[in-house]
Amino acid sequence: MRTKxxxxxxxxxxxxxxxxxxxxxxxxxxxTYGEDGFPIEMGLxxxxxxxxxxxxxxxxxGGRMGECPGHFGHIELAAPxxxxxxxxxxxxxLSATCRKCGRVLLEEKEKKRFLAEIxxxxxxxxxxxxxxxxxxxxxxxxxxxxxxxxxQKVIKYDKPTTYIEIDEEEKKRRLMPTDVRERLERIPDExxxxxxxxxxxxxPEWMVLTVLPVPPVTARPSITxxxxxxxxxxxxxxxxxxxxxxxxxxxxxxxxxxxxIIEDLWELLQYHxxxxxxxxxxxxxPARHRSGRPLKTMEQRLKGKEGRFRGSLSGKRVNFxxxxxxxPDPDIxxxxxxxxxxxxxxxxxxxxxxxxxxxxxxETVRRGKRHPGANYVRRADGxxxxxxxxxxxxxxxxxxxxxxxxxxxxxxxxxxxxxxxSLHRVSIMxxxxxxxxxxxxxxxxxxxxxxxxxxxxDEMNLHVLQTEEARAEARILMAVERNIISPRFxxxxxxxxxxxxxxxxxxxWGEKKFEREEVLALLRKIDIDDLGKPAEAPxxxxxxxxxxxxxxxxxxxxxGRINDVIxxxxxxxxxxxxxxxxxxxxxxIIDRIFRQYGEKAAKKFIxxxxxxxxxxxxxAGFSFGISDEDIPKEGxxxxxxxxxxxxxxxxxxxxxxxxxEELEALPGRTLEETLELLIMQELGRARDEAGDIAERYLGxxxxxxxxxxxxxxxxxxxxxxxxxxxxxxxxxxxxxxxGYQGRTLPHFKSGDLSADAHGFVRASFKDGLSxxxxxxxxxxxxxALVDTAVRTSQSGYFQRRLINALQDLEVKNDGTxxxxxxxxxxxxxxEDSVDPSKGEYGKVVxxxxxxxxxTGAEVGA
Amino acid sequence: MKKGKILxxxxxxxHEIMEESEVKELLDTYKIKKEQIPKIKISDAVIxxxxxxxxxxxxxxxxxxxxxxxxxxRLVTE
Ligand SMILES: [Mg+2]
Ligand SMILES: [Zn+2]
Ligand SMILES: [Zn+2]
Numbered sequence: 001m002r003t004k005x006x007x008x009x010x011x012x013x014x015x016x017x018x019x020x021x022x023x024x025x026x027x028x029x030x031x032t033y034g035e036d037g038f039p040i041e042m043g044l045x046x047x048x049x050x051x052x053x054x055x056x057x058x059x060x061x062g063g064r065m066g067e068c069p070g071h072f073g074h075i076e077l078a079a080p081x082x083x084x085x086x087x088x089x090x091x092x093x094l095s096a097t098c099r100k101c102g103r104v105l106l107e108e109k110e111k112k113r114f115l116a117e118i119x120x121x122x123x124x125x126x127x128x129x130x131x132x133x134x135x136x137x138x139x140x141x142x143x144x145x146x147x148x149x150x151x152q153k154v155i156k157y158d159k160p161t162t163y164i165e166i167d168e169e170e171k172k173r174r175l176m177p178t179d180v181r182e183r184l185e186r187i188p189d190e191x192x193x194x195x196x197x198x199x200x201x202x203x204p205e206w207m208v209l210t211v212l213p214v215p216p217v218t219a220r221p222s223i224t225x226x227x228x229x230x231x232x233x234x235x236x237x238x239x240x241x242x243x244x245x246x247x248x249x250x251x252x253x254x255x256x257x258x259x260x261i262i263e264d265l266w267e268l269l270q271y272h273x274x275x276x277x278x279x280x281x282x283x284x285x286p287a288r289h290r291s292g293r294p295l296k297t298m299e300q301r302l303k304g305k306e307g308r309f310r311g312s313l314s315g316k317r318v319n320f321x322x323x324x325x326x327x328p329d330p331d332i333x334x335x336x337x338x339x340x341x342x343x344x345x346x347x348x349x350x351x352x353x354x355x356x357x358x359x360x361x362x363e364t365v366r367r368g369k370r371h372p373g374a375n376y377v378r379r380a381d382g383x384x385x386x387x388x389x390x391x392x393x394x395x396x397x398x399x400x401x402x403x404x405x406x407x408x409x410x411x412x413x414x415x416x417x418x419x420x421x422s423l424h425r426v427s428i429m430x431x432x433x434x435x436x437x438x439x440x441x442x443x444x445x446x447x448x449x450x451x452x453x454x455x456x457x458d459e460m461n462l463h464v465l466q467t468e469e470a471r472a473e474a475r476i477l478m479a480v481e482r483n484i485i486s487p488r489f490x491x492x493x494x495x496x497x498x499x500x501x502x503x504x505x506x507x508x509w510g511e512k513k514f515e516r517e518e519v520l521a522l523l524r525k526i527d528i529d530d531l532g533k534p535a536e537a538p539x540x541x542x543x544x545x546x547x548x549x550x551x552x553x554x555x556x557x558x559x560g561r562i563n564d565v566i567x568x569x570x571x572x573x574x575x576x577x578x579x580x581x582x583x584x585x586x587x588x589i590i591d592r593i594f595r596q597y598g599e600k601a602a603k604k605f606i607x608x609x610x611x612x613x614x615x616x617x618x619x620a621g622f623s624f625g626i627s628d629e630d631i632p633k634e635g636x637x638x639x640x641x642x643x644x645x646x647x648x649x650x651x652x653x654x655x656x657x658x659x660x661e662e663l664e665a666l667p668g669r670t671l672e673e674t675l676e677l678l679i680m681q682e683l684g685r686a687r688d689e690a691g692d693i694a695e696r697y698l699g700x701x702x703x704x705x706x707x708x709x710x711x712x713x714x715x716x717x718x719x720x721x722x723x724x725x726x727x728x729x730x731x732x733x734x735x736x737x738x739g740y741q742g743r744t745l746p747h748f749k750s751g752d753l754s755a756d757a758h759g760f761v762r763a764s765f766k767d768g769l770s771x772x773x774x775x776x777x778x779x780x781x782x783x784a785l786v787d788t789a790v791r792t793s794q795s796g797y798f799q800r801r802l803i804n805a806l807q808d809l810e811v812k813n814d815g816t817x818x819x820x821x822x823x824x825x826x827x828x829x830x831e832d833s834v835d836p837s838k839g840e841y842g843k844v845v846x847x848x849x850x851x852x853x854x855t856g857a858e859v860g861a
Numbered sequence: 862m863k864k865g866k867i868l869x870x871x872x873x874x875x876h877e878i879m880e881e882s883e884v885k886e887l888l889d890t891y892k893i894k895k896e897q898i899p900k901i902k903i904s905d906a907v908i909x910x911x912x913x914x915x916x917x918x919x920x921x922x923x924x925x926x927x928x929x930x931x932x933x934x935r936l937v938t939e
Pocket of ligand 2: 048049050051058059060061062063068069070071
C-alpha cells in the first residue's frame with residue numbers, strides 16, 4: 001500500500017449535493033426489519049448502508065459483517081429545518097446582512113480592511129474569531145443597506161431555533177426556515193470570507209438542512225435481547241421519529257391541510273431533528289425512550305467524561321489487571337504486595353515451555369485450577385485449550401516444548417501497583433507478588449506516602465506484566481527500592497509513619513533495658529545472628545537493639561527533633577530516633593544508607609526498622625484516649641486565669657483605648673485595622689500561653705505529647721486545642737465579622753468588639769464548645785473546607801497542563817534539554833545538570849561530608 | 862522606564878550579539894543547526910535596545926539562583 005502524508009485537515013459544512021452524493025441509499029420508511037426477519041429495503045436498517053447481521057452481505061460493497069465499514073444513507077426532508085448547532089451563527093449572519101440584497105452591511109473600504117485583517121491572522125495561523133466578532137458587531141449597527149437602500153429590521157432570536165423580524169411599528173413576523181435559507185442564499189460568495197468562512201466548503205445556507213445524512217447501521221447497531229427481541233440504538237429511534245414526522249408532513253401538505261397544522265408539523269420536525277443532534281438543548285424537553293430514559297443522541301455520544309473523546313479515545317481499559325481495597329501488613333517487605341489467591345488465580349502470565357521448564361510446567365498444568373496452577377495452554381500450532389477439571393491430567397502429559405502455558409500469578413512475580421490520582425512517577429511502582437488468603441491487597445504501611453494511600457477504604461490497581469522486556473524494565477526502573485529517594489526533593493519518600501516512629505522513639509528513648517528473651521522476641525522477624533555483648537550485662541539497651549539493624553560502619557551525626565543523634569561505626573551512641581531519622585520525607589538515616597550502602601541495604605533497613613518498630617510498640621503497649629488530655633485542677637485554673645482572662649482583659653483595655661481615641665494607628669493602617677491586629681495578636685498569644693501551660697502539665701510520657709514531639713502524628717497545636725483552648729476562629733485571616741449589621745449573631749450587642757463576639761473560642765475541645773463558639777468554629781471550618789476543595793481542583797488542572805507542556809522534553813547525552821524536534825530548551829539541565837535525587841539537597845556535592853570522610857575530622861569544629 | 866535605561870536594570874541579564882565565528886563554535890559544540898537554538902523576538906525590548914538583527918544569535922548571561930551563573934543563547938527571529 002502506498003503511504004501518504006496528511007498535509008492538512010479542513011472543516012466545512014456538508015452541502016445537500018454532497019450528502020446525496022455520499023449516500024448509498026435513500027431512506028423512506030421508518031420500519032427496520034420485515035416479517036421475514038430481514039432488513040427492509042429503503043428502511044433504516046438497510047442492507048445497502050451496512051450489515052450487522054452475521055451471514056448477510058452488504059449490497060453496496062459486498063462485504064460481510066466486520067468487512068463492510070458501513071455507508072451513509074439520506075433522508076429528503078419535506079421542509080427545511082434549522083441545524084441547532086448553527087442556530088446562533090445563523091442569527092448573527094441574518095443580523096449582519098441586508099434583508100433584501102443579502103450583502104454584509106459594511107462599507108466597501110471597511111470590508112477591505114477586515115478582509116486584510118482576517119488574511120493576516122490566517123497567515124499567522126492564529127484564530128480569526130475576534131476579527132469576525134468585530135465584523136458582526138459593526139455590521140448590525142447599520143440600519144440602511146448601503147448597496148440597495150433597504151431599511152433593515154431588527155431580528156430577534158428566540159432560542160433554540162426561532163427567528164422573528166420586528167419592524168419600526170413593533171410588528172412581528174416569524175421567519176420560517178425557508179425564509180432563513182433564502183436570505184442566506186442571497187449572501188454573495190465574496191462577502192462570506194468576512195465571516196471567516198470559505199464559500200467553497202461552507203455556504204451559510206447549508207446550515208439550514210434540506211437533506212439529512214443517515215449514519216451507517218454499523219454506527220448504531222441494534223442489540224438482541226435474551227428474549228430474542230431486537231432493541232434498536234437510540235440514534236435509530238430518533239431517526240424513526242424524524243422519518244415518521246417527515247411522512248406525515250408530506251401527506252398533510254399534499255392533502256392541502258390548513259396552514260396551522262402544517263406549521264405544527266414543521267415545528268415537530270424541527271424538534272426531532274434538533275434533539276437528534278443534541279438532546280440537552282436548554283428550553284427543549286429531551287426526547288425520551290419508552291422507559292422514560294432520555295435518549296443519547298449525537299452530542300451526548302461525543303461529549304463529556306464517558307463520551308467518545310474522553311471515554312473511548314483517550315481512555316482505554318486493559319486486561320491482566322485487578323483492583324481491590326488495600327489493607328496494611330507490616331510483616332511483608334516494602335517491595336512486596338499481598339495478592340488475594342482469588343485474584344492470583346484469575347491473573348495469568350504466559351510461559352513458553354522449554355526443555356528447562358517442561359517438568360515444572362507439567363507440574364503446574366497438573367495442578368489445574370488449584371492455586372499455583374494454570375488456566376490455559378496453547379499448543380505448538382497456536383490452538384488455545386482451557387484447562388478444566390477433566391482434561392488437566394491429559395494436557396499435562398501432552399505438554400511439550402514450544403507450547404505456552406498461561407499460569408497463575410505466583411510469589412515473586414513482578415507486577416505494577418498503582419493508586420490514582422497518578423500525579424508523580426512513584427504513583428506506579430513495581431512490587432513482588434505474595435499470594436495470600438483474604439480479599440484485599442496487602443501493602444507495607446511505609447510505602448503509603450508515595451501512593452498517598454491510607455487504609456480507610458482506598459482501592460488500588462495491579463497490572464501483570466506480560467513480556468520479559470516489560471518485567472526487566474519494571475525491575476530496573478520501577479522497583480520500590482529504586483524509588484526510595486524522591487526525585488522531587490532528594491529525600492526518602494518511603495519511610496516510617498505513625499506507629500513506626502512512635503515504636504522506634506519509645507525503643508531508643510532514655511535507657512531502656514532488655515533481657516535476652518526480650519531481645520530475641522523483638523528481633524524475631526529480623527535476620528540477625530549475633531546479638532553482641534549486652535551493654536549493661538545482663539541487659540541490652542534499646543539503643544543497642546536499634547543499632548543491630550544499622551549497617552556496619554555507619555557514621556552519622558544529625559540534629560533530631562528532640563536532641564542530637566550520633567551514630568558511630570553502626571552504633572547509636574546518643575540521641576533518640578524520631579521522624580527526622582526514619583520518617584518519610586525526612587529520614588536522614590534512610591537517606592544516608594541509600595546513598596552510602598545502596599538501595600538493597602536501604603530496603604533491608606526499612607524492612608527491619610518497620611518490623612522492629614511494630615514489635616516493640618506491641619511489646620511496650622501504646623494507647624491514647626480522652627483522659628490523656630486531662631490537666632490537673634491547678635493547671636485548668638492557670639489556663640483560665642493567667643492565659644485567657646488576662647488576654648480578655650487586655651482586649652477590653654484595647655477596646656477602651658480605641659473608644660477613648662487613645663489608640664495610635666500603626667504605620668500604613670487605619671485605627672480600626674490597628675485595633676483588630678492588636679486584638680488578634682493578644683488572643684493568639686493567649687492560646688499559645690494556654691498551650692504552654694498545658695504542656696507543662698503533660699509530660700513526654702503522655703501519648704499525645706510523645707506523638708507530637710516525635711513527629712509520629714499530630715502537633716502541639718492539636719493538643720493545645722484539645723486540652724486547653726481552641727482559640728480565635730478566622731475568615732480570611734481576620735476575626736469573624738460577617739453576619740448581621742454591626743454584629744455576628746443576635747446574641748451580641750451591635751458594635752460589640754469583644755473577643756467573645758468575634759469568634760474567640762475560649763473552651764477546649766475536651767471541655768466542649770458553647771453554642772456561639774460552636775457556630776464560630778463552623779464558620780472558620782467552612783473556609784478551610786472550601787479552600788481545600790478549590791485548591792485540589794485547581795492544582796490538578798495546573799498539574800495536567802504542566803505535564804502536557806513538558807512531557808516530551810528529554811535530557812540528551814550532552815546535558816542539553818531538547819524537545820521532539822531536537823530544538824534546545826535548556827543548554828544545561830536545570831541550569832546545573834544536577835539530578836535532585838542524586839545530588840545533596842540541591843547542591844552537587846556535600847563537601848563537608850567528603851572532608852569528614854577523608855580526614856575523619858569534623859568540619860568547622 | 863526611560864528608553865536606553867533598561868539594560869542597566871538589575872533584573873535584565875546581559876545580552877551580547879555573538880560574532881559569526883562564535884556562533885559557528887556554538888553550533889559545532891552542540892552539533893545543531895541555527896534553528897535549533899531557542900528563539901527571541903526582534904520586538905523584544907532588549908533586542909531592540911542592543912540593535913540585534915534577525916538571524917543574529919545573542920548570548921545571555923544570567924545570574925542563576927541554582928547555578929550561580931548560567932549562559933543561554935537565543936536566535937533572533939521575526
Ligand atoms: Mg483514603
Ligand atoms: Zn458495505
Ligand atoms: Zn441591500
